[in-house]
Amino acid sequence: MPHPFQVTARCTTTRARTGRLSLVHGTVETPVFMPVGTLGTVKSLTPEDLTAAGAQIILGNTYHLYLRPGCDVIDRFSGLHRFMNWDGPILTDSGGFQVFSLARLTRITEAGASFQSHIDGSRHLLTPEKSIEIQISLDSDVIMCLDQCIAYPAERAAALAALEITTQWAGRCRKTWREQSGEKNALFGIVQGGMYDDLRRMSAEALTAMDFSGYALGGLSVGEPNQMMYDVAEAALPLLPGDRPKYIMGVGTPEDLVELTARGADMFDCVMPTRNARNGQLFTRRGTLNIANSRHRTDTAPVDSECACYTCRNYSRAYLRHLYQSRELLAYRLNTLHNLHYYLDLTARMRSAIAEGRFEAFRKRFYADREPGGAA
């Protein structure tokens, strides 16, 4: 099992840390935020845009790519990198989350998850083995084990059952990965257990015993209160090996990134910056700004005068509002560039703060900058 992670600095008062993750297609400095490129594209952006915004690694969705364009298409390009023209690292999810949240008539057995495509209704069976095979064919730098997510709230019995199947599947994923991947690309295990600390512990111990390149907390940010998510992460993260990267899946807001970094998380992904951009919600240090608001109509100032992104360097709020109100395609692109830059810059600033021993001061400043009621 490749152990490509190295801790490079630690905060002395929190569990925040920086690290370096060496993957086949490049090195990633953590804490890191991974933009979501569901269908082999981070919506509206080119790879050059992503690099300019500071992206180090992006996420691809196995479920979506398997259905469309299909693995036979991506195989012609020997993987996702050349297909989409991104030569940096890629992490792929297992497909499990979408099978539970997006597909229809999903049925779980020990064998795997059978489901109906949300696109054309065709029936498929996603087994642990198949998920790994697809991710290997995508040439993913970080392959995720197939896990079973549960909704919130969930009974303890349901959480336990999902955890047990997740553990069993993790073993089969590991076996397939070992036999078919050349053990070149990293493989991460996913801790489940719902909001039950003892189940999270059970899951963490079982996965740690198997030895993975890294570990993720799945099943968070599924509707639970924020503080509950922080508490579950605070209890579970220290149970994972300190020399492995720790990834919290599908999270979150800027506050979530700061709080979970403080609790020892290294990796994040979320559709929030990209999806909110397309809805005109722009992140700034002072809070969130709705570009559709009529008070921006004649405003010649940029979204955030301290932001160094392409959008803020070249365009006014008035122009962005005009594009957004006119449903112009460029609106989505300029908004997305800004929001991704905000998230990527936030993690870059956390890395500097941790490395320079001032993470607590950074965190205080982060909250002090935010205006009640959103950005001006």
Add this chain to the structure above:
Amino acid sequence: MPHPFQVTARCTTTRARTGRLSLVHGTVETPVFMPVGTLGTVKSLTPEDLTAAGAQIILGNTYHLYLRPGCDVIDRFSGLHRFMNWDGPILTDSGGFQVFSLARLTRITEAGASFQSHIDGSRHLLTPEKSIEIQISLDSDVIMCLDQCIAYPAERAAALAALEITTQWAGRCRKTWREQSGEKNALFGIVQGGMYDDLRRMSAEALTAMDFSGYALGGLSVGEPNQMMYDVAEAALPLLPGDRPKYIMGVGTPEDLVELTARGADMFDCVMPTRNARNGQLFTRRGTLNIANSRHRTDTAPVDSECACYTCRNYSRAYLRHLYQSRELLAYRLNTLHNLHYYLDLTARMRSAIAEGRFEAFRKRFYADREPGGAA
């Protein structure tokens, strides 16, 4: 009246010519194709994209910008250039065409055109004076006179009436331009007269007598047969002063650009490359290609292996088809980049061919390259 045009080369067997048009925001080599940026953006592209694709000058739509975002917004930026971050030349239309084709309840009197906004139903009166004032406030490099377009086919009497009102308005436009513009930016007159050669002559003579920086043929490409358009242009273009740029509005296909350049036209604009891109229709030397076609599903080749555009240098037909079928935002951008590059490269190749005395050979080759039934 500024006369910013200089003929730089002539074809010896056709009326094709190259020229240089010196405008406030830069110099334009002709024959030139002007991408259409209706609402202060060429759909999906940034100014940097336009420059990379070879755009020298873009077109803005007075009617659209007047309604949205409104002149008071653009005034804050002292014109369209800074508002949209394009520092090259801009030509604006008069708004007349949209008032006739897009607005509702349009009524023409000698005073001007009264109409109802297609967005919110508000009533407006567009006079020749107002059209020029708006274009001056946009800081347009090339201002167009307000004209009255007619549909095809049109009775001679209707064509004559529209021509007469267009001539009268041209005089008022010229007066407003002289009094209010500082005579800094160019002003073009628009020749009308439908498909009637004698009316086109009457219009051309009346406008030439007034003296404009350049002249346009309006009311073409409105549904008439292609050959009729070529014949009307062939008769009308020589009636315009040889030392002024000649612009054919709203035209056209690649074939139209070649044929009308051969007949002495210098400037073109059309939504075809950008609109067709968004519908998956891609231009190539061999003809048009529908990227949605399933035969591109696994094709690792670019749209056109001879094309030097960003899209063809970096992406396959399979990827473009995947993006297009998935309605991904990046599809529109990559397709638009390719199509605009095709149009801009076509005019660049015409300029070289004319300058090097081989325009007829170029034109033969242009047709020889095209495959019956579209591109492979």
